[in-house]
Each structure stands twice: as C-alpha cells, then as structure tokens.
Amino acid sequence: MKAPTLKKDLFVMLIFSAVILTMPFWLEPLGAGYPDLLQKFAIFGIFAVGYNILFGLTGYLSFGHAAFLGVGSYTAVWSFKLFTMNVLPAIVLSVLVAGLFAAIIGFISLRRSGIYFSILTLAFAQMSYNLAYSVLTPITNGETGLQLAKSDHRIIDRLFSEAGEGLPSTTFFGLEMSGYSGFYFCAVLLIIAFFISQRIFHSPFGIKLQAIKSNQTRMKYTGYNTRPYLLSAFVISGMYAGLAGALMATTDPLAGAERMQWTASGEVVLMTILGGVGTLIGPMLGVGIIKYFENIFSAMNEQALHQIFAFMPDWLADIVVAITSPFVGEGWHLTLGALFMIIVIFLPGGIMEGIERIKKLFSRKTEKPVQQAEDNATS
Amino acid sequence: MDAIFLQILNGLDKGGAYALIALGLTLVFGTLGVVNFAHGALFMLGAFCAVTFQKLLTISKQVKDESITFFDAFKEQPYLEIWFGDFGTTIIDYSVPLSILFAIPVMLLVGLIMERGLIRHFYKRTHAEQILVTFGLAIVLQELIKSWFGANPIPTPAPEIVSGSAPVGVLLGMGESVVYPWWRLIYLAFSAIIIAGVFAFLNLTTFGMVVRAGMMDRETVGMLGINIERRFTIVFGLAAVVTGLAGVMYSPILPPDYHMGMDFLVLSFVVVVVGGMGSLGGAVAAGFLLGILQSFASMNEVKSIIPGIDQIIIYLVAVVILLVKPRGLLGREGVMED
Numbered sequence: 133m134k135a136p137t138l139k140k141d142l143f144v145m146l147i148f149s150a151v152i153l154t155m156p157f158w159l160e161p162l163g164a165g166y167p168d169l170l171q172k173f174a175i176f177g178i179f180a181v182g183y184n185i186l187f188g189l190t191g192y193l194s195f196g197h198a199a200f201l202g203v204g205s206y207t208a209v210w211s212f213k214l215f216t217m218n219v220l221p222a223i224v225l226s227v228l229v230a231g232l233f234a235a236i237i238g239f240i241s242l243r244r245s246g247i248y249f250s251i252l253t254l255a256f257a258q259m260s261y262n263l264a265y266s267v268l269t270p271i272t273n274g275e276t277g278l279q280l281a282k283s284d285h286r287i288i289d290r291l292f293s294e295a296g297e298g299l300p301s302t303t304f305f306g307l308e309m310s311g312y313s314g315f316y317f318c319a320v321l322l323i324i325a326f327f328i329s330q331r332i333f334h335s336p337f338g339i340k341l342q343a344i345k346s347n348q349t350r351m352k353y354t355g356y357n358t359r360p361y362l363l364s365a366f367v368i369s370g371m372y373a374g375l376a377g378a379l380m381a382t383t384d385p386l387a388g389a390e391r392m393q394w395t396a397s398g399e400v401v402l403m404t405i406l407g408g409v410g411t412l413i414g415p416m417l418g419v420g421i422i423k424y425f426e427n428i429f430s431a432m433n434e435q436a437l438h439q440i441f442a443f444m445p446d447w448l449a450d451i452v453v454a455i456t457s458p459f460v461g462e463g464w465h466l467t468l469g470a471l472f473m474i475i476v477i478f479l480p481g482g483i484m485e486g487i488e489r490i491k492k493l494f495s496r497k498t499e500k501p502v503q504q505a506e507d508n509a510t511s
Numbered sequence: 512m513d514a515i516f517l518q519i520l521n522g523l524d525k526g527g528a529y530a531l532i533a534l535g536l537t538l539v540f541g542t543l544g545v546v547n548f549a550h551g552a553l554f555m556l557g558a559f560c561a562v563t564f565q566k567l568l569t570i571s572k573q574v575k576d577e578s579i580t581f582f583d584a585f586k587e588q589p590y591l592e593i594w595f596g597d598f599g600t601t602i603i604d605y606s607v608p609l610s611i612l613f614a615i616p617v618m619l620l621v622g623l624i625m626e627r628g629l630i631r632h633f634y635k636r637t638h639a640e641q642i643l644v645t646f647g648l649a650i651v652l653q654e655l656i657k658s659w660f661g662a663n664p665i666p667t668p669a670p671e672i673v674s675g676s677a678p679v680g681v682l683l684g685m686g687e688s689v690v691y692p693w694w695r696l697i698y699l700a701f702s703a704i705i706i707a708g709v710f711a712f713l714n715l716t717t718f719g720m721v722v723r724a725g726m727m728d729r730e731t732v733g734m735l736g737i738n739i740e741r742r743f744t745i746v747f748g749l750a751a752v753v754t755g756l757a758g759v760m761y762s763p764i765l766p767p768d769y770h771m772g773m774d775f776l777v778l779s780f781v782v783v784v785v786g787g788m789g790s791l792g793g794a795v796a797a798g799f800l801l802g803i804l805q806s807f808a809s810m811n812e813v814k815s816i817i818p819g820i821d822q823i824i825i826y827l828v829a830v831v832i833l834l835v836k837p838r839g840l841l842g843r844e845g846v847m848e849d
Contacts, residue, residue: 191639193639252833254780
C-alpha cells in the first residue's frame with residue numbers, strides 16, 4: 133500500500149469541503165436543509181471523526197467519550213458566563229479542559245486493554261455523570277442544566293460595553309452563532325478537524341497506531357513503548373469530543389448532564405460503526421445517515437405511514453402500517469438498534485465495507501487473476 | 512450500633528441483588544466467552560414477566576357496582592375474582608411470587624432463542640463485536656418493551672402480607688427502632704437460595720461437571736465425544752432464567768420501566784470485573800462487597816467527610832481493583848488476559 137501524498141489528501145479535502153459547505157443546497161430537496169439539523173451534522177461529525185482516531189486506528193473501544201463532550205459543553209457555558217459571549221475563548225478553553233480530562237482518564241484507563249479498557253472508561257464516564265448530578269451541582273446546576281443568566285459577570289464583555297437588555301447570544305466577533313452562520317462556523321471547524329484527522333491517518337504516528345491495533349505485542353517487541361502513542365490518540369479524540377461539546381453549547385448555550393451518560397457514548401460508537409470504523413469518510417457517513425433518519429423517522433406517525441402506503445390495497449396497507457408503526461416516531465430507536473445489529477452481523481466494516489464489496493463485484497470481471505493475487509499479497 | 516447493623520443488613524440486601532444479577536453475566540462469560548451487553552435487557556425482561564403476569568391475572572370485565580345505588584355505576588372486576596371469589600383476590604395479591612412460575616419457561620425460551628439465533632454466531636468474533644451486537648440487541652429489546660408497555664414505570668406491588676416492615680430489632684432483641692422492609696429480606700433469602708442452587712448445580716451434578724470442564728478446555732471436552740455446544744446453549748438459558756428471576760423479584764422494589772436494564776447493565780459489569788471475569792465465586796463475593804461498601808458510603812456521617820462518595824464508590828472500587836489486581840478478586844489465570 134502506498135501512503136497517499138499530501139497532494140492527494142488535499143484533493144480529497146477539497147471535495148470534502150465542497151460537499152460539506154454546499155450541504156444546505158443539496159440537502160434542501162431531501163427535506164433536511166434547515167440550520168438546526170445541519171449544525172447537528174457538523175457537530176456530531178466532529179465527535180465521530182475524533183472518536184474514530186481512537187477506535188478506528190487503535191481498536192480501543194471507549195464507552196466514556198460522552199464525558200469529554202459534557203466537559204466541553206460545561207466549560208464553554210462557563211466561559212460564556214464568566215468571560216465573554218465570543219465563542220473563540222470558549223472553544224479554546226473547552227478543547228484544553230477536555231484534553232486535560234482525557235489525559236487523566238486515559239492515563240489510568242490505558243493501563244488495561246480490551247474489555248477492561250471499555251469498562252474502565254465506562255466507569256469514569258458514569259462517575260462524571262453521577263457527580264455532575266449530585267455533588268458538583270454548584271458547577272453543573274444538576275438536573276436543570278447549566279444556563280446563561282442576566283446576572284452573569286462576563287468580565288471581558290463588560291470592558292467594552294454595558295450589559296444589554298435580555299440575554300446576550302453567542303457570537304464570533306459579531307457573527308451570530310445561530311442559523312446558517314452557526315452552521316458555516318461548525319462546518320469550517322469540521323473541515324479543519326477532518327483535515328487533521330486525515331493527516332494523522334497518513335502520518336507515521338497514524339501508522340504506528342494501526343500497528344498497535346493489529347498486534348500490540350509485536351509492536352512492543354520491536355522496541356516501541358506503545359503507551360504514549362495510545363495516550364496521545366486518546367487525548368486527541370478527547371479534544372475532538374470537547375470541541376463538539378463546545379459547539380453544542382455555542383449553537384444552544386445550555387449544558388446538561390445527560391450529555392455525559394454512557395448511552396450517549398454508545399451513540400457515537402453506533403455512528404462510527406455504521407459508517408465504517410477506521411475509514412476516513414465512514415464516521416461522517418454514519419453521522420449523516422443516523423441524524424438524517426432520526427429526523428425523518430421520529431417526525432413520522434401512523435397517518436404519515438398511511439399516506440406513504442396509500443398505493444396499496446386497504447387491507448394490505450393496514451397490515452404494513454401496523455408492522456412499521458412501532459419503528460417510527462417514538463420508536464425510532466428501535467429502528468436504530470435493529471439497523472445496528474444488522475450492520476454488525478453482516479457488514480462489520482460498515483457502509484464503507486459495503487461500498488468496497490460492491491466495487492470488487494464490478495471490478496473482478498475486468499481484472500486479471502494475477503493482479504488480484506498481487507492485491508491480496510500486499511493488502 | 513443499630514445504625515451500623517441496619518447498614519450491614521442494607522448492604523447484604525443490596526449485595527444479594529448485585530450478586531444475583533452479576534451471576535448470570537459471569538456464567539455466560541465464563542462458559543461461552545461472550546461479553547453480553549444484553550444482560551441488562553434480560554433483567555428487564557424478567558421484571559416485565561411479572562408485569563405481564565399481573566396483567567394477565569387482572570384481565571377484567573365491566574360489572575355493575577352494587578355499592579352505589581343512586582345511579583348505574585360500573586367497575587372493573589377481574590375474572591379471577593368473579594370466578595373464584597376471595598381465592599381469586601388472593602391469587603392476584605400474590606402475583607409477583609407466582610409470576611416466578613411464569614417467568615422460568617419464558618426466560619428459558621428467550622435465552623435459548625438468543626443463544627441459537629445470535630450469540631452462537633459470535634463465538635469466534637472479537638469481544639468488541641460481541642459487545643456491539645449485544646448492545647444493539649439490548650436497544651431493540653428495550654424499545655420493543657417500551658412500545659408495548661409504554662414509557663412509564665408500572666407498579667407491581669408485593670403481596671399485602673409482606674408489604675410492611677419486619678421488626679428485625681424486636682426479633683433480635685435490639686430495640687424497636689430497627690425495622691426493615693419484609694420484601695427486601697425475602698429478596699436476600701431468595702438470592703441466597705438461587706446462588707446456592709446455581710453452585711450446587713454446577714458442582715454436584717454430572718451436567719455441571721461437564722460444563723466446568725468445558726469452561727477449562729472446550730476443545731478437549733469436545734474431543735471426548737461430548738456435545739459441549741448443546742450444553743452451553745442450556746447454560747445460556749439457565750443464565751437467562753437466573754437473571755430473569757432476579758428481575759421478577761426486584762419488581763416490587765423498583766417499579767419496572769423500559770430502561771431499568773441499561774441502568775443495571777453497567778452495575779453488573781462492574782461487579783463481574785471486580786470479582787474477576789468468569790469467576791462465579793468472585794461475582795458473588797464482589798456483589799456483597801460492593802453492596803456493603805455502598806450502603807456504608809451512603810451513611811450521612813461518611814457523606815459529610817467525603818461528599819458525593821455514595822454516587823461513585825462502586826466505580827471507584829472497580830477502577831482501583833482493575834489497576835491493582837487486573838484479574839479481579841478471584842479471577843482465574845488466562846481468562847481475558849491483556
């Protein structure tokens with residue numbers, strides 16, 4: 133396998149940026165062209181791309197990444213409350229704090245691997261979640277969630293202007309962080325995040341991480357101390373999660389503890405797996421599909437189903453609606469769970485593996501057998 | 512003194528529940544080598560067996576309410592009451608203990624189907640994939656229950672006679688202030704019986720001997736001409752029954768709702784890891800240890816020294832144990848080593 137050059141990476145990046153930035157246009161006809169959803173795509177995209185750096189490259193399955201997301205959110209809201217409504221310091225602070233948090237948890241958790249690592253991260257995430265609900269209430273505001281208030285200090289903002297009427301909104305040097313401008317801000321960050329992850333994948337560092345995934349023992353025999361590499365990957369992905377958390381708080385200045393629950397970590401695992409673990413584009417695809425269908429399916433109800441199946445004879449339509457109705461609306465998670473099982477059972481590599489298989493199906497007829505044997509030997 | 516005694520009792524009771532829930536998980540892991548994230552869902556299904564059984568018993572018919580004479584009033588009266596009178600009422604009152612009889616075949620069937628249909632195909636895959644697919648299954652089961660029974664907790668009361676508190680203090684001569692809910696004492700006794708039963712089954716029967724041999728070395732047992740696969744299927748069914756019964760008996764303590772499984776899943780994994788993956792004795796020991804630790808951590812005296820300790824004590828213990836003693840309390844060598 134030849135390592136892709138910077139030139140090729142830039143080319144992929146350009147296409148990626150073009151696709152992301154034009155999302156409002158080509159998602160319009162699909163019924164998803166509104167800012168709220170687009171922001172979600174970008175934010176969860178960052179989360180999943182970061183998670184993939186850990187899980188995709190090293191194979192370490194963390195069930196605690198939601199904790200970093202939550203920490204990022206809390207930090208960002210505190211920055212809005214204490215310093216300024218400008219998002220830049222909030223984001224920088226969130227990423228740093230989440231990174232520090234990840235460094236501590238990672239340092240301890242990475243002493244074990246496999247299932248023990250998963251349980252350790254899970255335990256830490258649950259601890260953070262429980263503490264956020266109980267003792268840390270002065271910081272997290274418990275069940276109500278941390279919100280902006282009129283009496284907040286905002287030291288830096290006060291230097292330049294008096295407190296206005298009502299609650300201020302988040303800005304990026306004057307640019308409002310809601311609606312489309314908010315989406316474009318997230319999208320630009322997503323593109324940067326994607327580019328960094330792309331460079332990591334193709335750097336010597338990334339190759340080492342992949343080597344750890346395929347055989348850690350051998351890697352150790354060759355004289356590498358694997359721990360620092362793993363820890364770096366863990367911290368980087370934690371920082372990505374912190375960034376995603378900060379952006380969540382940016383687009384909607386509110387942070388609640390439920391963001392830290394372990395099922396929220398499960399969601400990012402789902403997205404990554406669905407798209408394709410260890411591939412660059414995969415996690416982004418997974419995010420797109422899950423968030424898109426979540427939006428469509430959870431808005432559906434029995435009447436909508438009846439309209440969809442109106443072309444069938446009545447008795448058949450009734451049966452089909454009766455079968456499908458538990459899967460839509462409130463039951464969207466059922467669809468998600470079932471989809472997820474199907475993916476893990478039949479297509480462990482996710483959608484990207486599916487695409488690869490289809491590609492192979494078409495190219496096999498044209499390629500010579502010798503060529504294929506070579507491919508097998510090298511891959 | 513009384514307070515400490517109560518906390519120990521409380522801890523034993525909690526520990527009994529933890530041990531019982533973790534027992535099935537570690538049984539599956541020790542025999543089949545499968546990390547089952549759908550274990551919490553089995554617990555929840557057990558609790559909903561009690562709910563279903565109660566609903567079945569109270570299928571009602573509208574009858575005229577004789578006590579109101581001004582106008583025609585109607586009330587729902589269960590068929591059982593109509594047919595059997597007071598005896599029927601008693602049966603309904605005892606629906607939770609009786610639903611054990613209902614839950615055993617149901618959970619056995621669920622376990623067998625799960626093993627044959629899904630788990631079996633994942634023996635050879637990585638632990639990560641096992642976790643993921645069972646996690647998916649857990650979501651599916653939980654959502655099915657939600658769409659069937661709704662999202663609200665459904666109260667399943669214990670029988671009238673044991674709904675109050677037991678005067679433990681009077682019985683042991685410690686003063687009248689020491690009381691403890693009857694049903695929790697019953698739960699403690701029940702979990703002790705089930706745990707003893709599982710141990711007896713594995714240690715005293717030929718079937719158990721074969722299963723234990725299979726845990727040690729599956730291939731050799733297979734070569735001796737024993738169909739170990741089939742026995743493992745039965746073990747999975749057994750684990751499902753044990754977990755389900757834990758759920759049935761827990762339903763008067765915590766009204767079942769659809770996400771109770773997820774809440775207990777993390778907990779049972781922590782117990783299993785602390786005890787040592789695949790070690791039955793370890794799971795029981797860890798269950799009681801964590802139960803007692805937690806009940807002491809939730810004493811006000813302790814909380815005032817270290818605030819919030821009651822919320823995290825279990826996870827904290829798990830982290831410490833994993834770092835100091837990676838195999839857990841009683842873990843065997845060679846199981847899930849790094």
